[in-house]
Amino acid sequence: MEVNQETIQHLAELSNFALSESESAGLQSNIQEILTYISELNQLDTEGIEPTYQVFEMENIWRPDEIMKQDASPDELLSLTETVEKHQIKVPKVL
Numbered sequence: 453m454e455v456n457q458e459t460i461q462h463l464a465e466l467s468n469f470a471l472s473e474s475e476s477a478g479l480q481s482n483i484q485e486i487l488t489y490i491s492e493l494n495q496l497d498t499e500g501i502e503p504t505y506q507v508f509e510m511e512n513i514w515r516p517d518e519i520m521k522q523d524a525s526p527d528e529l530l531s532l533t534e535t536v537e538k539h540q541i542k543v544p545k546v547l
Contacts, residue, residue: 455484 460480464471471479526539535542 453487455480455487459483 457476457480460476530536533541
């Protein structure tokens, strides 16, 4: 695969990066070197080798949900905040 300035500009737009001319030129040569190095993997003989999806066995450890008694009541917790509205803590708008 040939990496040119058009490819670099496209990648920069997708990544929302602003690149100078020197950064773009350096990135072009770096990406080309990486792709050349990776393409060497095509020379490996992988005939008869099963793909490795995971290197060790993993298993979900499930535990039952337990409702634990709380030390404070909801009213006590609400009393710690400055603004309460409709029995909920009112916070400033984020958006």
